[in-house]
Amino acid sequence: MVDFDVVSLPETDHVAEGDTAPDFTRPLVNEEFWEDRALDDVVDEPTLLLFHPMDGAFQATYLYNTVDDHGWADDVQVLGLSISSPYAHKRLLAERGEGVRLFSDPGAGVVEEYGLAHDIDGMTGITESRPAVFLLDADRTVEFAWVASEHPEFPDAEAINTAIDRLVD
Structure with a gap:
């Protein structure tokens, strides 16, 4: 059994529902290669933007297993972000x-x-990043936001399902 303490994270002034998600340019990695891309250039449809700790952390593994289990990439574009290198992202x-x-x-x-x-x-x-989920419309407006307030904490998959359904229907 894994033994760890739950730690409250300090309050943060994070991007919230109704905000326009800030644009940025960073290497964007897929299964084959990576290239510098701006968020504004790739968000042209509903997009689930996921922030997570380093790729080797169990929170990242759990998050992407949840993405696969719920088939979110079939309904919206799914983009993640962490401090990990493109090589770690490919793995x-x-x-x-x-x-x-x-x-x-x-x-x-x-x-x-x-x-x-x-x-x-x-x-x-x-x-690193605390776990966070932002559902963006095609104009980068945040339609749904969840940010961890303690460590470890995981987003409510059903709330994300509901937000995706509301945005794409």
Whole structure:
């Protein structure tokens, strides 16, 4: 049995429902290659934008298993983002995240702009993203937002299903 403590995360001023998701340009990784892409250039349809800790963290594995289990990539475009390198993203996508593409943000600049920065205990100078889910319309307006308030915490898959259904119907 895995033993860990639940830790409350500090309040954050994150991107919220009704906001326009900030644009950024970072390497966007698919199963075959990566290239610098701007969020604005790839969001031209409903998009589920997922922020998560490093790819090796169990939260990332759980999140992309949930994406696969619920078939979200069949209903909307699914994009992820973490501080992991494109190489780590390719390994993650080889195992899960069918139809998903991942932005690489090793400097955590996008994570900070979205108000999701979380310093990793015991790793001085390393910032990663707290888990977060944003459902965007084709104009990058945030239609649904969920941001973790404790560690570990996972989004409510049924709430995401409902938000996706509401946006695409």
